[in-house]
Every structure is written in C-alpha cells, then in structure tokens.
Amino acid sequence: MTPAARIACAIDLIGVLEEQCFGPAARRRPADAVASDFFRTRRFIGGGDRRVVSELAWGVVRQRIRLGWHLDRLGVAPTARLLLLAQMLLGRSGDHGRGRQAAEAAFDDSHYGPAALDPAERRVAASLDGRPLVDPAMPDGPRLNLPDWVLPALTARFGAGLAREAAALETEAPLDLRVNLLKTDREAAITLLAGERIEVVPTPLSPWGLRLPARRPVTGTAAFRQGLIEVQDEGSQLIALLADARPGMRVADYCAGAAGKTLAMAATMGNKGKITACDTSAARLEGAATRLKRAGVDNAERHLLEAGDRWAKRRAGSFDRVLVDAPCTGTGTWRRNPDARLRTRPEDLAELVEVQHQILGKASELVRPGGRLVYATCSLLPQENEEQMDRFLAHAPGFVPIPLDRLWAELRPGLELPCEGPFLALSPGRHGTDGFFCAVLERGA
Template identity: 35%
Template sequence: MAHLLSLRLTLSAAETNKTSSPNTRRTHKTTTSISAPKRGSSSPSNKTHKLNLEISPHRAVSAVRLMRIELGGAFADLLNEKGKGSGNNEMGYVARTLGFRTRNLEDRDFRLVTNIVGGTIRWRRYLDHLIGSLCHDEKTFRSMEPLLLQILRIGFYEIVKLNMPPYAVVDENVRLAKVALRPGAGSMVNGILRKLVLLKENNSLPLPKLEGDKRSQARALATLYSHPVWMVRRWTRYFGQEEAIKLMMWNNRDPSFSLRANKGRGVTRADLVMQLNSLKVLHELSFHLDDFVCIKTGLQIVVQAGLLKEGICSVQDESAGLVVSVVDPQPGESIIDCCAAPGGKTLFMASRLSGKGMVSAIDINKGRLKILRETAKMHQVDGVVTTIHADLRIFAENNSVKFDKVLLDAPCSGLGVLSKRADLRWNRKLEDLEQLKNLQDELLDAASTLVKPGGVLIYSTCSIDPEENEERIHAFLLRHPEFNIDPVDRYVPPDFVVKHGFYLTNPVKHSLDGSFAARLVRAS
C-alpha cells in the first residue's frame, strides 16, 4: 500500500510536490532556497557560521524543518532517529537557512521538535486562520515570507495548543525572527503574538461559528479541526457530522505506535517486553495480535536503543498486522505481495511460514525492494522472501505463474493514517481519489490473474473511504464472477468484521489506523 508507514514515515517527493495550501487565500513566495548537503562534503558551512547560544535550538530546527517539509520536499520524521550524521545534517540545514548555528539538540529538544513540527502541520489551517485574522490586513498575510510564517505558526501552536508560558514563547520567537530575519520581523512577531495572548486570556479567539448552510458549516469545521474542506464534506456525507468531527479529533491527536516482535529471529513478545522494561518504556500488550506490543510514548527511546536496527522488533500498526491475519499465511504456501514496498506485511507473512513456502514481493520501486531484501536478511526470513522489480500490470500480463494467495495492498489515499501522516492531509486532493480508483481497478484485474484455481485474492488499503474499499470489490466482482467473497470472521476478531464479511478498522472506534481488507476465493 502506497501509504503504509515505513520506518521513517517518509513523504515522497512526488506527493510533496502536490501539496496545496490549506488556506486558499495564501500564496507562498518560494524564493527561499533550502538545499541538501552535497555528497562528499563534510559540512564546512557549520564552521563558517557564528554560534548563537541565545536562540532556542528546538525552535530554530522546527522552523527550518517546517520550511523543508512545505517548500523543499522533506518529510515529517516522527521517529527522529539520530543515525550517524543525521544530527550534523539537521544542524547544517539550520546554519545554511538561518545564517547562524545553535547548540546541538539534546534528547528533550528532539522530543520538542517532533511535537512542534507534527502539531504545527496538523493544525496548519487553524493556525493560519488565526494568524491571518490578527494581521493588519489580508495582503500582509498573503505576502508573508516563508520563514516568518513558520515562526508565527510555531508561536501560535505553542501558545494555543501546547499552553506554554505565553510571554516566554513571545520572547523566544521574537528573538528568533530578529536574528534569522531582521529587527522589523521581530517587531511584527511581537505585535501579533501579544495580540494572540490577550485574546486567549479573554477567551475570545477569532474562530468561525458553526452556522449557516452545509457548505458554510463544512468550511467552519475545516478551520476549527484543521482539515481540507473536501475531506470534511466527504466524511460528513458518508459518516455524518458527529462522526466526522470525532475522526478529525483522532487525526489531530499525537499518534500511538505498535511494535511487532520479530519471530523470524526467534524474538518472542516476552523478549520484547523485557527490552521495553529495561528501557522504561510504558507499553501494553495487543489484545488482537500475539506478537504485538502497543506504546503511546517512548518510540524514540526504542529507536535510539537500536531495537529496530538490530531486528529485534519492527514498527507496524496493529491494523496492518490484522490484514496479515486476513491473508492467513500457512507454511508451504506460495504467496505474492503486490505493491509490497516498504515490506512490513511481506516480512510479517514470511515470519509465519516457519521457513517453508515463499513470499514473493513485487514492486515498481527498485530502491525500496533493495531495502526490503536487506531487512529480510536482518530479520532472518530471507530464505522465504524473494523480490521482483516490475510493474504488477506488466508482470501479470507476461507471466503464467500462479500463487496460492495474492495480497494486493493497493496504492490508496491514506485517509486512514492521517494521525501518523501529519502532512498527508494537505498533500491529498479530491481529484486524486478518481485516479486512485482507476489504478486500484487495474491492479485488482492484474492481481486476479495470478491466483490459482481455488486460491485466494486479498485486497487491502489504509483508507476509510468506501469508494476505495467496498465499492472497488463490488465493481471487481461484476467483472470477475469467477471470484466469491470469503468472509473474514474466521481470521480476525468479530469487532473488525463488517457488512459482506469485509475487514475494517475504524480509528475512532478501535483506536487503530483505518484499514480495509476483503478475501476473494477463485473458483476451483
């Protein structure tokens, strides 16, 4: 599936380039250049920029990272793994963008950066509404330079959503604007943030009221809960206004994560629990999957301790693990995972084969397949994993090979994972859904040709949209009467079984990422 979380929850450059501003009034000036460090360089720029110890390092890093995400095609790195050289690169970006160096980030700073960047992205529409309302006029907001806007967003988020001491926030962000831009920018930040503090203290923030016709209410909700208007209207139509609000509230929460003990390496859940206890990471055992442990905080501790790099565990949402339960891989079976990268489901399926059988992972991205192979080796399941670099549609047309089970984890809108993919809501457009539905149909048709007589085709997404889920299956069955629905009630707990025997996780109801799956059996 195109939007399954990889280890770093990356946002591809292609998706980033499609980003549209949540506030249609605003037009960014993208004259600021944010360049990556050149290969082979040893970041000499850090030595040529003066060290400034008065600037809050987490705010400086947050501002630059937000600019890179919005303008430069970077990604929202929720894990913040401090790998070799990653800290130097981060501080190098700060020095080149702001013109000065700050002290290096400490662990507390990393957590603050993660919180501020993720929260500022999620609440961007809401924050921009407030900033625009407190500017002298609309032109001031529309023409605001990118760095100044990010500094204001950070300040507004810290005051309104994090409830940090307001005047400390004002002073720190004013200082950053003065040093990184010019004294006049600091004065502007000071004036706008102080207006915000007074309005918040008087409980009179200039927010829209939920009134008027459906369109007006959708626009108000989109601002109040910081989502695109088209999503609000779509969810209200499908789920009702109350459920749409609950869904947006879920998406705006700090995400929780689950870890899967790597059974292929002989690591049990009890072993993983011992490791988490030694790291003092609070956790709960999954009620649904024997190999999974759930954590709300402490993921960066797990990453920095090397548990992922050493192959002890993997970051994988329970909803993705339950899709593997729907597949029900058995030792000795031949399985193909279509659109497999980054490979979380491939590896989990492989770990359940007990060394017998084969999982073939096909994907169009050669680089990600290479990473999958390396990870399979680290997880000690490479003996039952093979990779195929190809477009599924071309592969299916030119090959007669058949499989016991075919998993199509289809490219989708990712509307079920917006709590983890903070930036995705602003990159996804309504027009994307039509293109994705056409692609999903093409891939389903191709995948179906790879299923043996009596074999099983499993279609899954990380979307909650009925048009990408149930409607795709019903349309497929009209084109392919040789397939029939196999209800999933034998494979997952009954709470996840919905009409027609499909599998569905509801973020609000289940506190999991949204996902869907259907089992289809080919006639013998």
Template identity: 40%
Template sequence: MLLTEYRLDLVIRALRSILPLEHPADATLRHFFQHERIGSKERALVAETIFGVLRHRLFLEQACAQEATPRRMTLAYWIRFGGYNLRELEPLLMHGESSWLGQVKAISLATLPLPVQAELPEWVIEQLQPTMSDEMILALGRSMQSPAPLDLRVNTLLATRDEVLQTFQSEGMDALPTPYSPIGIRLKNKPALAGHPLFLSGKIEVQDEGSQLLGYLLAPKRSDMVVDFCAGAGGKTLMLGAMMQSQGRLYALDVSEKRLANLKPRLKRSGLSNLHPQLISHENDSRIKRLYGKIDRVLVDAPCSGLGTSRRNPDIKFRQSPESVTGYTRMQASILASASKLLKPGGRLVYATCSFLPQENHAIIDAFLTEHPAFIQRPAGEILAQNKIPMESKTFLQLLPSLHGTDAFFAAVLERVKTTSPQEI
C-alpha cells in the same frame, strides 16, 4: 524548553522550506537538518513544532487571517497547542503580537467551520459526507491531530510476544500488548530502537497494528504459494513469511528497485528462507503472467492517497487532491484486476489501502466484483473471529484511529470460486 530568538529563527526557516509541500515534510526536514549544525534540543523543538503546525494548519491559517507567515503560524502554534504561555513568548514578540496571541488563545473551536475543526481539507470532507456523519468526520479528524504511538510486530519465527514484552519491561520501557493483533506491542514513548538487540536480531519490526491485521485476513498456510503484489520495503511480506514458518514459497513483487533494496537487510535479520523478492516493470509484467492460476494467497496493499497515515504524515492531506485520488483509483482497479489472475480456484486475495476514502476502497471492490463473476467476497469479521481477534467487523475491515487507535486501514477479502481461464477472470 526555553524559547530564544535563535530557536524561533530555526523553526521559521525550517517551516519556510517545508510549507510549499513540494516534497514530503519528513524528507525536507531531514535535508534541513543535514545543512544545519544544531543541537539535539533544537532538533527536537524544530521537529515537534513543524509537525504540530502541519497537524493544526487549517486552524492556524484561520487564526492568522491574511498574515499566515511562518513566524505567525509558529507563535500561534506555541500559544495554542505547544504548551507555552504569553509570559514565555513575550521576549520574542513584536509590537501588537501579544494582544493578537491573546485572541488566538481565546478562539472557540466550536464556532469554526467543520474543515477547520477536523483539520481536513474541504474536498476530503465532501468525499466522506455521503458515508459519514459530521460527528464521525470530526472524531476522525481530531484523532489524527495527535502523533501515532510506536507499534512493533514480533517476529514469531524467532521470539514470542511475552518474551519481548518481558525484555522491554525489564528495561523500564512503557510497553503493552496491542489490543487486536496477537503479535503486536505498543510503546507509549518512542525510544530509538535501531541499535536495540531485539531489532538487530530480527525479533521485532516496526509495523502499525492495523497493518498486522492484514496478515491474519490473508491467513497463509505453511505449504502455500503466496504473492505480496505491492511489497514495498516488505514489512507485511516478512510477517507472511513468519506465519508460513518459512515454508512454502513467498514472492515479494514491486516496481521500485529502491524499495526492494530496503527489504534486503530486513530479510537477512528475519531468518526467513522462503522469500523471493522480484522486481517487476508494471502490473502486467511477463514475470507475473508465469504465475497465473498458480497462487494460493495474494495480498494487494495498493498504492493509495495514504490519508490514513495522517497521524504520522500530517502533510499528506495537503499534498493530495481529488485529481490525485482519481489517478490512484485507476491504478488500484488495474492492479487488482491483474493480481486476481494469479489465484487458483479457492484462492484468497486481500485488497487493502491505508486510506479512509470510499472511492479507493468500497468503490474499487464493488466495481471489481461486478466485472469478475468468478470472485466472491468473504466477510472480514468472520476471518478475524476465526483467528480469535476481538474486533467488531462485518463485510469489510475498516480501521480508524478514532475507533481503533490504529492508522486508517481498509481491507476486503476476495475468493476465486470458479474454474476459469485467466482471460475470463
């Protein structure tokens, strides 16, 4: 795309509004676009540059030294990562910027500190180093510097994956089956699907492949009573309902009325009749207590730092902190303890986060098992193998974009094995 002063100014103003990172970048950018009457090409350039700058922010700040202004970060991004050369940028440059950009282009990544190479804040690296080598951290960080593909889940209540693939391929889309989830489809280019007949008819939903695997770990049966404890907008809930063939009883619990409201149109499209959304005030709501000891399967996709979604939300690693993670771990422990009381003897609970931090994952499970002797852990790898999912996984499921091409997900499978009163669990 031809770069002009007008287009550079648009990017600078958008970046200036986003970089304080007081709000999620995508929300701030939507607000910016609502107040700017600009064409689709300009929107695309602004969005691509903004998210590119956020993905490479630590390198760009290093390259800009003491002058990390929106202007200089934009120019440095374009020359280093955006595919533009000095000749294309020259008409936009001020005195001295041409030689500086030449220096930016010549920087050797290998000479930079690990946080800059991995594009991960130093505190994140410090929390990973006890369990990951620097090489693994670098691979993880680099894998999150590229945008995520668009993954879809086929609603098996209404269609098969082969049928959906044939439709997409007949339309010339670059659509392939996901390597792990047997009901997933990956689109290389990100077409707008909101008006597509397959979406409008409820046959497909947007859902990362890693998220789909959680359903196979829970493995609900048709006649089960199932609870999605932190349902949000219900993506995983809808999958569970389809796995149950719209039989049994499925509760979608959440503390956010807005998120549950977003579930309603999706539920209408899905064809499910066994799903019951329920607004709760907190994890110990009386509505939950009425279900203690009655539930066969519980999914706890716990609130977390969200660092595993950094390919989609590159700003999130700058909006979290060690303090915010500590707050999440307290919440996760409380939610897991409450959700566990729902299970019948022999019932199964899957605890999951979209985080790669051990504090939000292994540490939560280890502490729970120590405090709740009525529960044991089931090997995630065994359960996936039973579902013919070709993934090397042992006790936990730990998905990483560097290894699996999915968002970073963690999951542990817990089972209640003793007959105990809820107070003893």
C-alpha cells in the same frame, strides 16, 4: 543556540516546508524528507536544538489548516513568521497579554534571532492574542483540522462519529511492534524487552502485537537487532492475519514496499512454501532485503515489476494468496504524517482510484482457482475501499468476498468482531490503530 536563534531557524524551516511541500507550486515532498535535507545542510545545529526547532515547525504543520483560517480572517498572507507567531499565541486564552509579550520578545532582532515584528505583524499579534485555536466561527474543515475536500467522504463513513475520528487523527500514534514468530513468541519478547527496560503490553486485536505505552527507541535493542521484533502498526498486522498465508503456499505480496507484510506472512507460513515480494521500486526492494535477513526469512524472493515484464503472465493463476496493499491517499495515517493532510489533494484521490483498479486487475490474474485475493489500503475514504471493491467485483464475477465474520471466527476465535460489514475497516478513533481497510476475495474453481 539561543532561544531566539531557535525561533529564527524554525521560521526558516517553516518557509522551506511551505515552499516545497504545501504551496500551490510545491513539489509536495514529504515534510520529513524536506526537514532532513534542511538539517543536513546546517550541521552546526546540535541534537537538542534540532529537537526544539523541529517541535516548533511541526507544531505549525499540525495546525496549519487552523492557523491559515485565522490569518485569512485577518486578511494577511500566511508567511512563515506569521504562522509561527500565530502558533505561539493561539489557545492561550488564560494567558492574555503575557502570551503576546513573550511572542513579541522572541522576535528580538538579535544577531542570530529573527527580526523584530513590524507594525503590521504587531497588529496581527494583538488580534490573535488570547483567542482560542479552535474558534466557534470556524467552518467544519478548520474546526476538525481536515481539508475541505475529504469532509463529504468522511462524513459518509463516520456520520455523527466524525468529530471523534478527527480528534483521534490529531493524537500521537502509539508505537506498535510485531513479534517474529519465526524466532520467538509474544511472552518471550515481553520478557526480553522488560530486561532492556522497555515495558510493552499485548495489542487487543493482533495475536502477535505489542504496544509501548510511551514512545521509546527500540531499533537499538537486542530484540530488534536479532530480528525478534519489527515495528508495525497493529492494523497492518491484521491485514497479514486475514491473508491467512499457510505453510507450503505460494504467496505474492504484489505491492510489497519495504516488505512489512511479507515478513508477517512469512512467519505465518513458518518459512515453508514460497513468498514473492513485488514492487515497482528497486530501492524499496533493496531495503526489504535487510529486513528479511534480520528476521530469518528464507522462503521469500524479491521481484521488481517493470514495464514489459512478463513475470506476471508466466505465473498467471499460480498463487494461493495475492496481497495487494495498494497505493492510496494514506488518510488513515494522518496522525503519523500530519503534513500529508496538507499535501494530498482531490486530484490525487481521482488518480489513485484508477491506479488501484488497474493494479487489482493485474494482480487478480495471479490468483489460482480457489485461491484468495486480499485488497488493503491505509485509507479511510470509501472511494478507495468499499467503492473500489464494488467496481472490481462488477468486472470480475469469478471472485466472491469472504465475509469478515467468517474469517474472524476462524483466525481469532472467541474474540469480538472489530467492526460490522463484510470487510475489515479500522480507524484511530474506534480501534486505536491507523485507519486500514481489508477485503478478502476468493476466486471460483
């Protein structure tokens, strides 16, 4: 493809993303799924061209809030053409004039290229040329690249540190791996990966974690194929750590999804005892089967939660550990999923808070006296975390929080406590992990 053809293709992809993911009438599908469908119907686009087109479109997605502010300030609608044009121009203050010339030249009206800029678009280009992407006149939302509706909650959470956290949410997330203790240990995994020319370093908080300084494809390595490693953010690993699932226990992973935490807990159990991975999605549980087999997990079973299912009632009060990795807004993962900050809306938060409360109520009935309920989210919002715990504990007096400092001293002795307060609360800016929350509650005898 010519450079102009790539621009035209990126404009088409941006238009589809706007229509299906972000617009007022959009289905709000995940952008990666929409992009996958887009390229699947355009098999003539080669791998190299696909990467360039994706980078152009994702550049717009990552800066969509700011680009929208600039175009709204000029009184023009955010068309796909203008969004890409704005992305090409903004932030080139040291390249005044030349940036505009290059951008206008990209719209070359060639056979496969985009149509030439019309007079109105040229006026937009002239107005944006040389301006900074982060404008001093911006209100807090665009300045921090955050939707307005999350600002009160994140300000309450981070206070003066919000700017640092917002900046961290714009960085590229690292690639973290979890060593599968059923098959190897961390030092052996480091040596094996080094033999495949993949350099990793131990994660600072998780005893099983490895971090790649630069992103590399690992799923083709022998270590991955043999089930010695799994891709898992360090913060997610710490939730499995705090669950403290031990050999011989009965454990329920109530919202297991693809079973990442099931795998980690099965390893701490040494394949002894029984762990049940539950989910409402048959497809997710089917995908989990492949991961469990590759990891050598043989103490796990899967259970599909369906309406009218009596499984939970028959097993009430019988589990030593019940992990609820609850559905949430995913605000802690926005550096990995920049489109989510555009797709997620205030009404989603209100709905999810109620869903979380209902799930907690059902899952808590599975915990035996003296057992533990572990509640986790990948959210940075207090409504889904500390406030959710306050609400649950007000309705479930039989449960008592186990303070983080006590858990940490038992599970990571000699290592500095990662945060203050009774619960684990991780963030990209402070800890370098995704944003995670974890509370461990014990049921009275």
